[in-house]
Amino acid sequence: MPDITPIPLARLTTLRTGGTPERMIDAHTTDELVDALRDVWASGDEWLVLGGGSNLFVGDESFAGTVVRVLTKGIERMPSPLSGRVRLRVQAGHDWDDLVGFAVAEGLGGIEAMSGIPGTVGAAPVQNIGAYGQEIVQTLSEVELLDESTGEVSTVPAAELGLGFRTSVLKHHYGSVPARRAVILSVTLDLPxxxxxxxxxxxxxxxxxxxxxxxxxxxxxxxxxxxLETRRTKGMVLDADDPDTYSAGSFFQNAVVSASFARTLPEACPRWPVHPDLDPVLVIPLANFDGYVPAPTTVESDVKVSAGWLIEHAGVRKGFRLPRSRAGLSTKHALALTNRGSATAAELAELARFIQGRVQSEFGLILQPEPVLVNVEL
Structure with missing residues (x-):
């Protein structure tokens, strides 16, 4: 088992918080990753899988369990069953932006708008990453999973992952547990x-x-x-010389609300329709069918609204800090909570709660955190 001397998680997460775990394992191959996870699960210890550390907010106390670092790499080009498309099977520990660069160089589309998103490929389907209208759900074919309950490896179609807006059955949402406890070993994309x-x-x-x-x-x-240029101007491309990038990216999700609630918000608030199913399946039991098919009902689509706009117009501007705090909003991007210099997780959580309170007071909406929270509460 490739155990290493545990490294403080503050050195391995982009938000730069987190204590030292009791145990740490580096997995450089799929076999090492599978063996490590099966060993940890058999022990009954708490566990955490760590990729790029870009979507984690970890508490200050030591992690009482095992951290498994996913360091697997590799891209395999394969034929697609669909004409004019190519499949790429990518190891879970591969850098996401490196994959995007590879695809673009190969003339493959579908993920170019997600350039510059930090993190690893294996983490991408967990929260259905997306940017500027592209989401991984649009090109994801399947994933290779290791299930905690069985310890078995299986290939799972994308349709079975419950992919939605920044969510999947694999994601550990704040205040809940994943619907399916499993770890992604590889990801297969089908690209035009x-x-x-x-x-x-x-x-x-x-x-x-x-x-x-x-x-x-x-x-x-x-x-x-x-x-990439656009993301750099917002401090959303990792840069060791820029404290605005010491963040977990967008800390709060753009909120998806009903159309009626969206109408209560100021007209200036940016919003985008979340299109409903335009062709729902109507099932009428044969024994009950009398020859009449009811007319389809019109469903008003939900609306996605800009959390960044809500934060700024609740009076919390870019660069805002609470008194004596080393945590602050990015000076470039109101959605990013940043570590301005050795901030504790407690300081960042305090700022997050303050922002939630201001937006709720002003607009009646509670913003939800996007990162996975470990050993920390809001």
Missing amino acids: EIGQGARRIAGDQLRTALRLGPDDEATLAWVRERI
Whole structure:
């Protein structure tokens, strides 16, 4: 078993918080990862799987259990059953942005708008990562899983992962446990072959971010570079010299609310429709069928609203800090809580609660944290 001397989690998470675990294992291969997890599960110890540490908020106390670091790497190109597409099977510990760079260089589309998102490939389906209208659910084919309950490895289609807005059956949401306790070993994406030439950019959110018109064309490489530039201006690309990047990315989720609630918010609040199922399946038991099929009902779509806008318009501006706190909002991006210099998890949690309270008081909405919280409460 490849045990190593435990490293403080503050050195392994992008928010730079977290105590030292009792035990730490580095898994460089799939076999090492499977063996390590089976061993930990058999012991009954608390456990935590750590990839890039970019979506974790860890408490100050020592983690009373085992941390397994997923360090597996590799991209395998495979044929797709669909014409004009290619499949990439990627090891869970592979860097996400490195994968995006590889895909773009190969002329493969579908994930270029997610350039610069920190973390590992194995973590991407857990919260269905996305940016500028692209989400991994749109290109994910399947994942290879190791289930805690059985210790068995299985290949699971994306349709069985319950992928939704920043969620899946694998995600440990704040205040709840995952619907399925399992660890991703590899991820398979099915990507369209776009090539290196310019083409029309689909998606209103992406075109708006790139400042393109409906008929403007651009290459994959150009889109990737512009997205990276945009993220850098928001402090959302990791940079050891920039404290604005000492964060877990967007700390609060953009809220998905009913259309009626969205109408209570100021018109200036950015919002995007969450499209309902336009072709629901109606099942009428044959014994009850009298020849009449009811007309379909019109369902008003839910609305996704900007948490960053709500925070700023609740009076919490970029760069805000509570008195004597070393935690603060990014000076570039109101959604990012940052560690401005050896801040404790308690200081960051205090700031998060303050922001939640201000937004609830002003707009009647409780923002939910996006990172996984370990040994810390809001």
